Amino acid sequence: MSKLRVAVLGAKGRIGSEAVRAVEAADDMELVGALGRGDKLESLVDSGAQVVVELTTPASVMGNLDFCVRHGIHAVVGTTGWTDERLAQLNTSLAASPETGVLIAPNFSIGAVLTMTFAQQAARYFESVEVVELHHPGKADAPSGTATRTAQLIAAARAEAGLGTQPDATLTALDGARGADVDGVPVHAVRLRGLLAHQEVLLGGEGETLTIRHDSLHHSSFMPGILLGVRRVTSAPGLTFGLEHFLDLG
Numbered sequence: 088m089s090k091l092r093v094a095v096l097g098a099k100g101r102i103g104s105e106a107v108r109a110v111e112a113a114d115d116m117e118l119v120g121a122l123g124r125g126d127k128l129e130s131l132v133d134s135g136a137q138v139v140v141e142l143t144t145p146a147s148v149m150g151n152l153d154f155c156v157r158h159g160i161h162a163v164v165g166t167t168g169w170t171d172e173r174l175a176q177l178n179t180s181l182a183a184s185p186e187t188g189v190l191i192a193p194n195f196s197i198g199a200v201l202t203m204t205f206a207q208q209a210a211r212y213f214e215s216v217e218v219v220e221l222h223h224p225g226k227a228d229a230p231s232g233t234a235t236r237t238a239q240l241i242a243a244a245r246a247e248a249g250l251g252t253q254p255d256a257t258l259t260a261l262d263g264a265r266g267a268d269v270d271g272v273p274v275h276a277v278r279l280r281g282l283l284a285h286q287e288v289l290l291g292g293e294g295e296t297l298t299i300r301h302d303s304l305h306h307s308s309f310m311p312g313i314l315l316g317v318r319r320v321t322s323a324p325g326l327t328f329g330l331e332h333f334l335d336l337g
């Protein structure tokens with residue numbers, strides 16, 4: 088069986104360098120490109136790349152995906168910074184290349200995907216909920232893409248259950264003290280040397296609390312999800328948002 092021809096964008100970065108090693112070690116894949124900032128995207132076409140793993144920056148990702156989709160190269164995307172406007176722009180590009188697949192995964196680790204699922208399940212039963220994400224101090228964006236997605240899923244579950252605004256008597260606060268408001272869910276971002284990627288979802292009801300916590304302790308935690316995405320995206324045309332769509336979560 089021929090191997091999948093895979094290229095990594097952001098190949099010198101924290102997660103990109105780990106992804107290069109993971110693709111090289113995968114029996115069913117061949118690494119045909121490892122591109123950093125300034126490298127020419129045309130080399131993806133010359134090398135016959137079938138799937139690109141996009142792990143760069145929010146400033147670069149849209150241009151990179153536009154090139155890939157126009158050339159029929161499937162993409163597995165971990166880069167953050169997704170807004171409704173950006174997703175609409177990507178969907179427009181994909182409409183002109185209907186056989187091309189793009190997976191955007193706010194988080195590739197199974198534990199983080201399950202955290203989002205569990206938080207969504209629990210949200211309807213608790214009056215209060217807040218999200219705390221904790222990352223290494225080299226992270227460029229806050230709050231994390233995972234925390235933003237978690238809060239959006241929680242907010243949708245609360246709305247579906249008919250829960251209103253959260254109890255909060257705060258009348259005065261320093262800027263940022265109550266976190267960022269993501270669809271009515273406070274999200275707090277911690278940046279601390281020694282950490283990698285961590286998240287807590289705190290839920291509170293009458294006389295009880297529930298804490299759901301996930302810790303990524305090494306970038307290796309993201310690799311099985313990236314490799315799964317690469318294997319599945321070639322047969323998933325259009326946009327898939329969230330690795331859970333490629334997992335059997337029961």
Ligand SMILES: NC(=O)C1=CN([C@@H]2O[C@H](COP(=O)(O)OP(=O)(O)OC[C@H]3O[C@@H](n4cnc5c(N)ncnc54)[C@H](OP(=O)(O)O)[C@@H]3O)[C@@H](O)[C@H]2O)C=CC1
Nearest residue numbers: 097099100101102123124143147165166167192193194195
């Ligand atoms: N979905 C998930 O599970 C995960 C997602 N991420 C996300 O992945 C992204 C990268 O994170 P991280 O590795 O920590 O960041 P880094 O800053 O370590 O890596 C980003 C790399 O991309 C390079 N780069 C920038 N622009 C381009 C471009 N146009 N083409 C090719 N390479 C480019 C940068 O080069 P230079 O240094 O020269 O600017 C850098 O080497 C972030 O958005 C992060 O949130 C991270 C971990 C897990």
Ligand SMILES: O=C(O)C1=N[C@H](C(=O)O)C[C@H](O)C1
Nearest residue numbers: 167193194226231232233284
């Ligand atoms: O920058 C990181 O490190 C991470 N970014 C992603 C995010 O913003 O959610 C995924 C994970 O948290 C690691």
